[in-house]
Amino acid sequence: MSNERLSEQMQAFDRWKSDLREGIVRYQKWLEANDMVDSEDELRIFEILDALQSDRLTIAFVAEFARGKTELINAIFFSEYDRRLLPSEAGRTTMCPTEMFWDNKAQEAYIRLLPIETRLKETSIAEFRNEPIHWTHIPLDLSSPDSMAEAFQEVVRTKRVPLQQARELGLYRDEDLQLHSPDGTVPEGIDIPMWRHALISFPHPMLKQGLVILDTPGLNALGTEPELTVSMLPNAHAVVFVLAADTGVTKSDLDMWKHNVKSLHKESGVVVVLNKVDVLWDELKTPDAVEKSIDEQARKVSQTLGMEASRVFPVSAQKGLLAKIRHDNALIERSNILHLEGYFARDILPYKQSLVRQHVVNEIGSMVKESHDLLASRLNSATKQLQELKDLSGKNNDVIEHLMKKAREEQVAYFKNVESFQANKRILSEQSKKLLDLLSLSELDKLVSQTREAMSGSWTTHGMKLGMKTFFDGVEEKLREVGTYTEQLNRLVVTVYRKFHQEHGITEIKPVLYNVAEYQREFEQLKQDAETFRNSPLTVATEQHYVIKKFFISLVSHARNIFFKAHKDAEHWSKAVMSPLVKQIKDHKEQMEQRLENLRKINESRDTLQSRIEELEKSSSMLRTQYAEVRSILSTINRPLGAAQETARAAAG
Ligand SMILES: Nc1nc2c(ncn2[C@@H]2O[C@H](COP(=O)(O)OP(=O)(O)O)[C@@H](O)[C@H]2O)c(=O)[nH]1
Ligand SMILES: [Mg+2]
Incomplete structure (x- = not known):
């Protein structure tokens, strides 16, 4: 079980990526050493190294409000801070979509917040991302958990604005009156989120290894921020849809599932979490009976959503977080939180790896293959020439x-x-x-x-x-x-x-x-x-x-x-x-010239034959060494994740 922990798998993935980087750098050096650099290739290698460096794995959490998304994120990723790092609240949270990651370039912990008023502009969030000037920047003081917790509170800040302004921002519809004023009187102002989007750069080990967590607010935000639906969620590698055992599958859960989540299944892994199963932990029932009722509810969820039962995870995020903080193994087990982590580790990571692999093997792999083929052809021609010269001895x-x-x-x-x-x-x-x-x-x-x-x-x-x-x-x-x-x-x-x-x-x-x-x-x-x-x-x-x-x-x-x-x-x-062909043509031209030169020299004086043969033998053996090196680089680049783990384990043991 322990090797299925997500953090360990992320580490293995990171090692694999750094092996890959090493292979690419080796290739870069090899090209230089063999005088085979070409400026276009050089640029490409640089881009690939950069892409590997900034490669990310995005897991998005989607659900109606109060299903426990934030608590789940705390339990899976942030338990080692011995507290509830991200604010999770009872009742309706008006949080904005939040991305957690580590900013590799800035190497700095911060919260950046995009003001809600930017919704009036014709610029997408993706475009705003490149313009730091529009964001409010709050540095995070990692040495003080209290000040950090306070900074995180900023993400859920709201403010009261006149109805008209909320309407202009697309955050109030007359149909929603019920929500804001149960007695039906039209309020003068309503509370809206201060922020439209939050970016949190935080030096958590998994985030440093390229994990990005996207925490989304409820259904409302999916309706008012289309970029989530058409861009951010489809780009995630895994989507976690969270339901809660205390509410069951409500109509709005089902709406959200049908219209926003289910279709993501084709592109990325979707899993369903049935959270808060601790509400079913009835002390008056036998453990068996409790387990049965949890299984029963999970089965119903899987039927209602039309999702395989193996992808429905009944968990208790709250107990999981508590158990991890207290190092209470029995409670960790009961919370079932590790099961979910195991799923990410076993299914999502390898999928993600295959994407990175595909990209790198396509790009770098074809370049290395090209070098490989070029060498093969040089070696081939050297062998032929050698044979020709050897055959010459004794000829007139x-x-x-x-x-x-x-x-x-x-x-x-x-x-x-x-x-x-x-x-x-x-x-x-x-x-x-x-x-x-x-x-x-x-x-x-x-x-x-x-x-x-x-x-x-x-x-x-x-x-x-x-x-x-x-x-x-x-x-x-x-x-x-x-x-x-x-x-x-x-x-x-x-x-x-x-x-x-x-x-x-x-x-x-x-x-x-x-x-x-x-x-x-x-x-x-x-x-x-x-x-x-x-x-x-x-x-x-x-x-x-x-x-x-x-x-x-x-x-x-x-x-x-x-x-x-x-x-x-x-x-x-x-x-x-x-x-590749230009290189081959140039090579072939040189080989032809060399062959003629050899023949000419030998024609002038037969004594040079032996020394020519020796020279060719020397250069063939050098070519063979180069060839072996490039083959080994090629195999590093093609190595699967499992192999990198084996190597690391062997090195550690
Ligand atoms: N009993 C129980 N309550 C939970 C669990 N997970 C979250 N909650 C509570 O549900 C409420 C909403 O949680 P939150 O994480 O803010 O939900 P979000 O709106 O989906 O992000 C909070 O009061 C949490 O304490 C759980 O596993 N069990
Ligand atoms: Mg939340």
């Missing part, structure tokens, strides 16, 4: 001259092909420009203005439907065009590569092709998330201009992000796609 000059003549002819044919290659390369680079134009942000922005026109300023659910249709139809059309164009480009690339390999017997390498499928998939997902939001009863019921406007802002911001990535990717691709 005619044979050598004949060989030289043939080598020269090959060289001439080769140079002709190099010329036509250069021409093709120019064509390709021209055509790549068109690909980049198709993927440019200004193209997308044209679509955005068309969308706005289609809606003709009608920020209603009907207008939203029209707008979404215009937008996604437009994007799909554009991506189709990109797809067709990409196919043409890829065909040209393949042809150019093949021609060289076939005509000159060069070791075949497969060019990396540009692929838009990933971005098409991302748009498909965005469309589904947007659809979910549009169909959510909250959205349909409100007809709120405000919310719909916000929804479009987050939609556009997300879409721009996808285009930005696709464009960047295409730009890199167009610069790099020919480089």
Whole structure:
């Protein structure tokens, strides 16, 4: 059980990442040592190292208010502070969405709060994130738990504002009157959250290892902050949906599940937590009977939600936190909190690792593979030359001259092909420009203005439907065009590569092709998330201009992000796609020259044959060492997480 603790698995994951980093750095050095650096590759390596450094695992907690999300976060992640670190309160909390992480760049503990008034601006939270000036910054004094607890209280601060202002901010609807004033009199002012979003940088070990926890307030926030639904939650690697045993599955729990959470299941792991099972710990019942009633309720939850029973975890966050603080093992066991941690460790982390792995292996792996292939081809040619020279001993000059003549002819044919290659390369680079134009942000922005026109300023659910249709139809059309164009480009690339390999017997390498499928998939997902939001009863019921406007802002911001990535990717691709072949061509040219030079020297004086053979043998053996090194780097990069753990365990034992 103990090795299923999330913290240990996070550590193993972190070690795996640092092994990977080491492998990449080794490769970087290897490239330098062997004089094989290319500025485009260098940049790419730098980007990958940076991406690994800032790689994150996001777990989002979603539920109606008061189900115990915050308590659960305290119990799983923050128990070693021997207190309830994050404020968890009885009753309705008006907290804002809160992200907890460690700010690696600033290396500083703080709380940053985005004022609620920023909702009036046409900027998404993601965009605000890059503009610290809009956030209120509170440094955290780690040496004083009291002052820290006080600082955390700031996150849940509210303020009283006139009704009109709350309405403008999209935080009050006339239908909500009941909530604010049970006797039905219209209040003069209402309490609204001070903040729209909170970022907490905190040096907890798991956060330092790249964990991000997203704590969300209840259903209301999902309705009023569309960015949560269309961007933040779909981007999380795991979503924890929390129910409480004292309330059971209420109508609003079920609404939230159906419209906001269930659909996330495709992209990320969703688990259901049935919290507060301690309310069922009836002293008058036998332990067996208690367990039975808990199982019964969990089974009902799984049926109602249509979720496999193995993904429903009955726990008590409160007792779990208490038990961990008191080191009461029996109570920890009873709270069942470790079960949930084990699930994250066993299922979520490996999934996340496969994502990182896919990315790194795609990027760096193909570069290392390229070096590997280049070496293989050098080694191959050295071996051939060596054989040729060995065969020469005892042969007369005619044979050598004949060989030289043939080598020269090959060289001439080769140079002709190099010329036509250069021409093709120019064509390709021209055509790549068109690909980049198709993927440019200004193209997308044209679509955005068309969308706005289609809606003709009608920020209603009907207008939203029209707008979404215009937008996604437009994007799909554009991506189709990109797809067709990409196919043409890829065909040209393949042809150019093949021609060289076939005509000159060069070791075949497969060019990396540009692929838009990933971005098409991302748009498909965005469309589904947007659809979910549009169909959510909250959205349909409100007809709120405000919310719909916000929804479009987050939609556009997300879409721009996808285009930005696709464009960047295409730009890199167009610069790099020919480089393996260029290197091969250069190498082959040198080999041909060297071969001729050898033959010439030997022709002049047969005495040099032996020394030439020795030289070639020496350089072959050097090539073999380089080859072994690059193979070992390749295997480090391909190593699975489990293997890294084994190594660490072996080293420790
Ligand atoms: N009995 C019991 N109460 C809990 C448990 N977890 C949370 N609570 C209580 O439920 C209330 C709401 O908890 P909180 O974490 O703030 O809920 P959130 O709004 O979902 O973040 C607080 O009074 C907690 O003390 C639990 O496991 N058992
Ligand atoms: Mg909370």
